Amino acid sequence: MTGAMTGTRRGRRRPTAWDVVAYRTVNACLVGFLLLPILVVLLFSINPAPFIQFPPHGVSLRWFVKFFNSRDFMASFRLSVELALLTVVGATVIGTMAALALVRGRLPGAGFLAALFLSPLMLPAMLTGLALFQLYVLLDVGRPFWGLLIGHIVIAIPYVIRTTVAVLHNFDRSLEEAARNLGASELVTFREVTLPLIRPGVIAGAIFAFVVSFDQFPLSLFLVNPGQETLPITMFNYLRYDFDPTIAAASTVSIALSLAVVLLLERTVGLQDYVKL
């Protein structure tokens, strides 16, 4: 592969076909390893048999019907979507503000603050869950929805900060200077110049925040109310007792939702960006 790019001494050692083929075959197998499980889930969700059956006989939507008719699944699905949307709002607003402050505020100890805000990325989410659980036990507040939401926001903020900071570092500040010199106030400059320019980073962070919250398991495990669980927790509990493809249908729905969020946001906002610039 690299051999093809040699400019100066071409043909000294012609790339023999077999090693390139071997290299690509290995990688194709590895991609298969990565994709296979997801394809299997999609396959089982439309397989009519109530057990694992391969190859499948026929196509059926009965597991989707069962999923959408299940009160437990629907309640937790709704809770997960609500939670993810509220997490997106909270994490995006607070995270973008923090990113602006970190890059431009010339804060004392900015490096330490950045490390603090990014640490939920690297520390096990389970520890944050346990810590919040202990705090709520100590404060004797039970397991409130806002407690779960705050946990999700804390976990999601690093993603927003990271993507926004990356955009801010490539930001050409002379554009803002120009706006200021033309008489725009700081607020107008921020709204008309800064915000549109950092928007791709903010939106990328918002997408991450949604997916992280929607798929969150270890943190939610400690903070959900029994009987009012998020979708991943309900699926996990179901899996421990039952193995029928309702889980495959639920998985397919959540994969589709995550994908839809990514594609939709990228399409709508990405296009708008092109139109505006």
Add this chain to the structure above:
Amino acid sequence: MTTLSTAVIAAPPRRPRRRRPLEGLLVVPALLLFGGFFVLPLAVVLLTSLLTGNPVANPSVGFTLRNYQRLVGDDYYLEVLWTTLRLGLLTTVAALLIGYPLAHQLARLRTTLWRTLLLMAVLSPMLTGIVVRTYAWMTLLSNQGIVNTALQALGLTDKPVGLMYNELGTVIALVHIYVPFMVLTLTGVIGRIDPRLEEAARSLGAGKLRGFLEVTLPLSLPGIVAGSLLVFALSISAYVTPILMGGFEIITLPILIYQQISGSSFNLGFAGALAMVLLAVSLLLVVLYSRVMARTAGGRAWR
């Protein structure tokens, strides 16, 4: 270039003075949130692990090390720790072996289309939740699963091979879940290695394999170290996969932590002590990771 234009245009002296405090203040909400709901709770965990009881319910509590003594004094808990570390190590090595070829190809692909497709293939597992992915591996590896059905249909075995409810199945699923992190870390590092270095080695007579082994591989060592630290840190804190794939045969540190607050033995102090051990190991790995990445990226490790 930016500095020059900024220096020229930013001649009016009042601006930097007014902007600085204003934008710095934007950090306040995040600071309050992290202070109250991240740092404080972790401090509470540390405190409860060192106290004899709940300080709110019972004001006459004292300090104790008994939770930590219980951990190191019992072979069962040491065995759990060792299982956790062993699974983490196995996962890391396997993720490296699988992740390296993918990362190498990803870093060296020149066509944007293929690059994008491969990147999407690598990232797509990250789009699906951890429960979904673990379920997928259950359908593949269980006794009636696809792999066992296929093996029996091919006549390779007459009874199911134990692929699940053991460490093998757990490691397979963990590798699948965390290999994207390895690939992303490695791709960044390999992508920065000038391919002409390998070309040079080859034009001096080295074979393809030798060129790779003596040039590219050593230069990508920081990526290997960083990716391994990351995957190790992630896999020792996994909960869903060991519990479902291990089927309660395997007890790891995170499973033990959750047992302390969910089962009949509600013990916040011991849960706290276990959590502190996990936190200490994770922190150490994080610090090492950012050291390595800072050296390769040339500053700004926190980006």
